[in-house]
Amino acid sequence: GENVEQHPSTLSVQEGDSAVIKCTYSDSASNYFPWYKQELGKRPQLIIDIRSNVGEKKDQRIAVTLNKTAKHFSLHITETQPEDSAVYFCAARKMSGGYQKVTFGIGTKLQVIP
Amino acid sequence: KAGVTQTPRYLIKTRGQQVTLSCSPISGHRSVSWYQQTPGQGLQFLFEYFSETQRNKGNFPGRFSGRQFSNSRSEMNVSTLELGDSALYLCASSLYGTGNQPQHFGDGTRLSIL
Numbered sequence: 001g002e003n004v005e006q007h008p009s010t011l012s013v014q015e016g017d018s019a020v021i022k023c024t025y026s027d028s029a030s031n032y033f034p035w036y037k038q039e040l041g042k043r044p045q046l047i048i049d050i051r052s053n054v055g056e057k058k059d060q061r062i063a064v065t066l067n068k069t070a071k072h073f074s075l076h077i078t079e080t081q082p083e084d085s086a087v088y089f090c091a092a093r094k095m096s097g098g099y100q101k102v103t104f105g106i107g108t109k110l111q112v113i114p
Numbered sequence: 115k116a117g118v119t120q121t122p123r124y125l126i127k128t129r130g131q132q133v134t135l136s137c138s139p140i141s142g143h144r145s146v147s148w149y150q151q152t153p154g155q156g157l158q159f160l161f162e163y164f165s166e167t168q169r170n171k172g173n174f175p176g177r178f179s180g181r182q183f184s185n186s187r188s189e190m191n192v193s194t195l196e197l198g199d200s201a202l203y204l205c206a207s208s209l210y211g212t213g214n215q216p217q218h219f220g221d222g223t224r225l226s227i228l
Contacts, residue, residue: 034216043118043204043219044157089157099169100208102147102217104157 002027004092006105013080014113021108023090024072030092030103033073035064038107039086047088048075080112116141118207118220126226132193135223139186139207146188147217148180151202160203163188164210192225200227 003026013019023033031052036044050057050064050073057064061080066073077084090105119138127133139146147170148160159172163182180190186207192199202224206217 036219043221046216046218049216099162099164100145101170102159104149104159106156 002030002092002094002101002103004090004103004105006090006108008108009106010109010111012111012113015080015082017080019075019077019080019084019110019112021075021088021090021110022072023074023092023105024070025092025103026071027092027094028068028071029096030094032093033064033066034091034093035075036089036091037086038089044089077110080110082112082114085110085112118205118218120203120205120220120223122223123221124224124226126228127195128228129195129197131195132191133195133225135190135192135203135205135225137188137190137205137207137220139188139205140218143207143209143218144186145208145210145215146182146186147206147208148188148190149204149206150174151204151222152200157204160190195227197227200225 006023034049035047037047038044048059048062048064050066061078063076087107087109089107093102121136145164147162150158162170166182177193182188202222204219204222206219208215208217
């Protein structure tokens with residue numbers, strides 16, 4: 001089955017600096033890669049996603065890059081703010097037998113220090 | 115449009131009891147997936163339902179079961195509760211469950227086993 005590894009598990013950055021979280025996946029059939037942000041005590045919320053036919057996608061301060069050959073994708077947050085502090089999850093999704101299969105990374109706890 | 119609704123938000127049970135959790139997806143969404151979230155294990159996939167049929171199942175024992183109704187609402191049941199079942203149980207809905215449709219999570223049910 002699919003295996004998604006996420007690094008680092010914790011990340012501390014100074015406010016205004018950039019943060020990068022990396023994920024690798026094992027199944028080349030995975031073709032959709034969402035990122036979720038989960039603040040303490042709240043639900044995971046989709047913040048950005050990328051499909052396998054795209055190499056990069058950007059939404060304001062957030063960007064995601066995908067390298068299909070190397071089977072890894074990364075989340076980039078620029079000009080970090082204290083409200084970016086949360087746990088971030090990556091996921092890889094593929095279709096199998098007409099049904100979707102989603103595998104999540106273990107999560108990265110991001111702390112933005114004011 | 116209302117988001118994914120999970121009830122109850124909190125639940126305390128004792129070992130050996132059983133519990134039923136409920137999830138109402140976003141209106142029009144037909145796919146409902148269930149996840150167990152614990153601090154050390156991240157988001158673990160339990161199962162997915164689409165059109166009242168279980169289409170996908172994770173690596174959990176048979177004590178964990180679920181079902182989906184014709185209105186797409188889903189329930190998850192855990193029998194013979196164990197201490198290790200203490201976790202946040204999240205459900206997520208998506209439009210069709212096929213293709214690259216994003217999942218939207220509910221706030222979860224926090225289950226504590228005494």
